[in-house]
Amino acid sequence: MLIGCPTEIKPQEFRVGMTPAAAMEAVRHGHEVVIQAGAGTGAGFADADYVAAGARMADTAEEIFATADMIVKVKEPQAAERAMLREDQLLFTYLHLAPDPEQTHDLLKSGATCIAYETVTDARGGLPLLAPMSEVAGRLAPQVGAYTLQKANGGRGVLLGGVPGVGPAKVAVIGGGVVGTHAARIAAGMGADVTVLDMSLDRMRYLDDAFGSVFRTRYASSGNTAELVAEADMVIGAVLVPGAAAPKLVSRAQLSTMKPGAAIVDVAIDQGGCFETSRATTHADPIYDVDGIMHYCVANMPGAVARTSTIALGNATMPFMIALANKGWREACLADPHLRNGLNVHAGKLTYAAVGEALNLASVDPSSVLAA
Numbered sequence: 001m002l003i004g005c006p007t008e009i010k011p012q013e014f015r016v017g018m019t020p021a022a023a024m025e026a027v028r029h030g031h032e033v034v035i036q037a038g039a040g041t042g043a044g045f046a047d048a049d050y051v052a053a054g055a056r057m058a059d060t061a062e063e064i065f066a067t068a069d070m071i072v073k074v075k076e077p078q079a080a081e082r083a084m085l086r087e088d089q090l091l092f093t094y095l096h097l098a099p100d101p102e103q104t105h106d107l108l109k110s111g112a113t114c115i116a117y118e119t120v121t122d123a124r125g126g127l128p129l130l131a132p133m134s135e136v137a138g139r140l141a142p143q144v145g146a147y148t149l150q151k152a153n154g155g156r157g158v159l160l161g162g163v164p165g166v167g168p169a170k171v172a173v174i175g176g177g178v179v180g181t182h183a184a185r186i187a188a189g190m191g192a193d194v195t196v197l198d199m200s201l202d203r204m205r206y207l208d209d210a211f212g213s214v215f216r217t218r219y220a221s222s223g224n225t226a227e228l229v230a231e232a233d234m235v236i237g238a239v240l241v242p243g244a245a246a247p248k249l250v251s252r253a254q255l256s257t258m259k260p261g262a263a264i265v266d267v268a269i270d271q272g273g274c275f276e277t278s279r280a281t282t283h284a285d286p287i288y289d290v291d292g293i294m295h296y297c298v299a300n301m302p303g304a305v306a307r308t309s310t311i312a313l314g315n316a317t318m319p320f321m322i323a324l325a326n327k328g329w330r331e332a333c334l335a336d337p338h339l340r341n342g343l344n345v346h347a348g349k350l351t352y353a354a355v356g357e358a359l360n361l362a363s364v365d366p367s368s369v370l371a372a
Contacts, residue, residue, distance in 0.1 A: 001031045001032070001069045001070060001325040001328075002031070002032045002033075002034065002067060002068050002069045002070075003018075003026055003031055003032070003033050003034070003068060003069070003070045003072060003321070003325055004033075004034045004035075004058075004064035004065070004067065004068025004070070004071050004072070005017045005018040005023075005033070005034070005035045005036065005039055005064070005071075005072050005073070006036045006039065006061040006064045006065070006071070006073065006081070007036045007037075007038055007039040007061065008039070008042075008073065008074055008075055009061075009078050009080070009081065010075045010076075010078060010300060010303075011282045011283075011284060012282050012283035012284055012300070012303060012304075013042075013074065013075055013300050013303045014042025014043060014303050014304075014306035015042065015043055015074040015075075015300075015302065015303050015306045015309050015310045015313065016039045016040045016042070016043050016045065016074065016306075016310055017039075017072040017073040017074050017093065018033070018035065018072050018314065018321075019040075019043075019045065019310060019311060019314035020040070020045055020049040020050050020052070020053040020055075021053070021314065021318070022314045022317070022318045022321065023035065023050055023053040023054065023055040024053035024054055025318055025322060026321065026322060026325060027053065027054035027055065028054075029322055029325065029326060031325045032056075033050075033053075033054065033055040033056070034055065034056050034057070034058050034063075034064055034067070034068065035047070035050045035055050035056075035057055035058070036057070036058050036059075036060065036061055036063075036064055037057045037058065037059055040310075042306045043306040043307045043309075043310040043311075044306075044307045045310075061081065061084070062084065065081070065084035065085065065086075065089075066084070068089070069089065069090065070089070070090040070091075070092060070321075070324060070325060070329075071085075071089065071090070071091045071092065071093070072092050072093065072317075072321060073091070073092070073093035073094075074093060074094060074303075074310075074313065075093065075094055075300060076093065076094055076095050076096055076097075076100065076103055077091065077093065077103070077106075077107075079102075079106070082103065082106040082107065082110060083106075085107070085110035085111075085112040086110065086111065086112065087110070087111030087112065087347070088111070088112075088113075089110075089112045089113070090112070090113045090114075090115070090324065090329050091107075091112050091113070091114045091115070092115050092117075092317070092320075092321060092324060093114075093116070093117060094116060094117045094118055094133075094270075095107075095114060095116035095117075095118065095344055096116075096118060096270045096271055097116070097243075097344055097345075097352070097355045097358075097359070098243060098244050098245040098271055098272065098354065098355050098358035098359065099245050099246075099270075099271060099272030099273075099358070101359050104345075104350070104355065104359055104361070107344075107345045108345060108348050108349070108350065109348070111347055111348055112345070113329055113343070113345065113346045113347070114343075114344050114345040114346070115324070115329065115333075115339070115342040115343055115344065116243070116342050116344045116352070117129035117130060117313075117317065117342065118130045118242070118243065118270075119242055119243040119341050119342050119344065119352060120320065120338060120339055120341060120342035121242075121338040121341045121342075122338055123338070127242060128316055128338075129313075129316050129317055129320070129342075130178075130240075131178050131316070132309075132312035132313050132315070132316050133302045133309060133312070133313060134177070134178040134179045134182070134240075134267075135178060135179075135182050135312070136301070136302040136305060136308065136309050136312065137179055137267045137301045137302055138178060138179040138180065138181065138182030138183040138186070138238065138267065139182045139183070139185075139186045140301050140302070140304065140305065141179070141183040141186075141187075141236045141238070141265045141267055141301070142160065142171065142183055142186045142187035142190055142192065142234075142236070142265075143186070144265060144286070144296050144298075144301070144304075145160075145171075145187075145234045145236060145263045145265040145296065146159075146160045146190065146234075148234075148263040148265065148287055148294050148296045149169065149233060149234060149261070149262075149263045149294075151261075153287055153294065154261065154287065154289055154294045155261045155262075155263055155294050156233055156259060156260070156261035156262060156263075157261070158233045160187065160190045160191060160192045160234075161190050161191020161192060162191060167193070168191050168192050168193050169192050169193065169233035169234060170192070170193045170195075170231055170232045170233050170234075171184075171187045171192045171193065171194045171195070171232060171233065171234045171235075171236065172194075172195055172197065172228040172229060172231070172232040172234070172235045172236070173187070173194065173195070173196045173197065173215075173235075173236045173238055174197050174220065174225065174235065174236065174237050174238060174239055174249055174250075174274065175196075175197070175198060175220075175237070175238035175239040175240065175268075175274075176196045176197070176198030176200070176203045176204065176207055176217065176238075177198075177203070177238065177239075177240055179238035179240070179267050180196055180198070180236070180238035181196075181207065183236045183238055183267070184196045184207075184211075184214075184215045185211070185214070185215075187215075187234075187236075188211075188214045188215045192234075194214075194215035194216070195215065195216045195217070195218055195228055196215055196216070196217050196218070197217075197218050197219070197220035197224060197225055197228065198217065198219070198220050199219065199220045201219075204217040204219070220249075225249060225250070226254060226257070229250055229254055229257065229258060230254075230257040230258060232258070232259075232262060233259060233262055233263065234262065234263045234264075234265065235250070235258075235262070235263070235264050235265070235275075236265045236267065237249070237250075237264070237265065237266040237267055237268050237273065237274040237275055237278075238267050238268065239268050239274045240268065240271065241271070241354070242354070243344075243352055243354040243355060244271070244354035244355070244357065244358055245271055245272040245358045246268040246271040246272050246273055246274045247274060248273075248274060248275065248276050249274045249275070250264075250274070250275045250276065251276045252276045252277050252290070252291070255277065255290060255291045255292075255293045256291065258293050260292045260293075261292065261293075261294060262293050262294070263293075263294045263295075263296065264277075264278075264293060264294065264295045264296065264297075265296045265297075266278040266295065266296070266297045267301065269297045269298070269299050270299055270300075273297060275295070277290040277291075277293075277295060278295060278297045279295075279297060280297055280298075280299040281295075281296070281297045281298050281299070282298060282299070282300075283298055283300075283303065283304055286298045320332075320339055320342075323335075323336065323339065324339075329343075330370060333366070333370055334370055340366055340367075340370070341366075343366045343369075346366075346369045347369065349363075349364050349369060350362065350363040350364070351363060351364055351365070351366040351369055352366075
């Protein structure tokens with residue numbers, strides 16, 4: 001199989017879909033790998049690193065899309081990339097289709113087969129290709145939130161950890177999953193007063209057992225959420241419904257209860273965001289003000305630490321990429337029900353029900369397209 005990896009073109013996206021190690025592994029399995037020149041530069045990988053791994057370089061994305069059997073990326077294909085996809089081509093990347101009808105329609109029109117990292121599952125019910133970036137984004141959230149809280153950026157001018165004689169910032173983390181756990185751990189490590197909200201009693205028991213008094217947990221009822229949001233200097237949105245649009249858990253009306261200059265960090269923005277006032281921003285212009293509350297809603301947060309993120313993502317995606325290349329997408333999905341859960345689009349059909357529900361589009365069971 002010819003596996004192609006183009007340069008990411010989303011603004012301020014410095015990650016790359018394949019590391020030299022992944023390219024070497026694919027070549028070792030007998031596949032041909034073509035990388036767009038300069039694709040790895042933002043993550044610290046030179047073209048020579050890929051050549052040494054056995055890949056060849058292409059000057060343009062057009063060459064890769066025109067020839068590759070499988071396209072491996074990081075972020076969802078942009079409009080120019082979607083226009084180059086073709087029937088019988090396999091796209092393996094993050095898609096986040098639920099809040100993105102334009103991308104969904106373009107992918108359906110392309111006739112391509114599209115497998116989304118974020119909906120591939122594992123035997124424990126986890127999301128193994130989303131987890132590494134969730135870990136990165138969770139650990140980044142208090143860091144960027146602390147920056148957002150600085151007065152020069154419109155924030156309250158509160159230091160996360162305080163100083164002797166001055167109390168720390170109050171941080172509320174909505175969601176106790178992978179993102180929320182890592183966010184709470186780092187925020188607490190920076191000295192903040194942290195509370196995690198979650199609706200799973202089992203998850204809260206786990207957090208209490210694992211972290212003890214490092215941070216607190218509260219049940220995520222509407223009342224508790226409203227109370228903690230009003231008290232917080234920083235609120236981190238860390239909720240996830242796999243493949244579906246994120247629920248709106250904080251309304252615009254609730255902003256009036258927050259402290260002026262408080263910071264919101266919406267890590268769920270890839271799935272539409274969990275605050276009513278959230279809209280996607282970029283690393284070039286990450287912060288905006290709504291009713292005196294500072295919002296940080298960058299849709300590709302892990303891109304800020306591109307080398308760490310690329311290596312972590314490559315470690316997770318490599319076995320699935322090799323399985324798809326070795327067996328072909330159909331046989332690989334038949335053999336692995338967890339990989340099959342990643343199938344979102346095939347030959348003009350939507351194959352992920354949660355996306356169909358979010359966008360009011362008809363969807364089919366993936367087993368029906370596998371049997372065709």
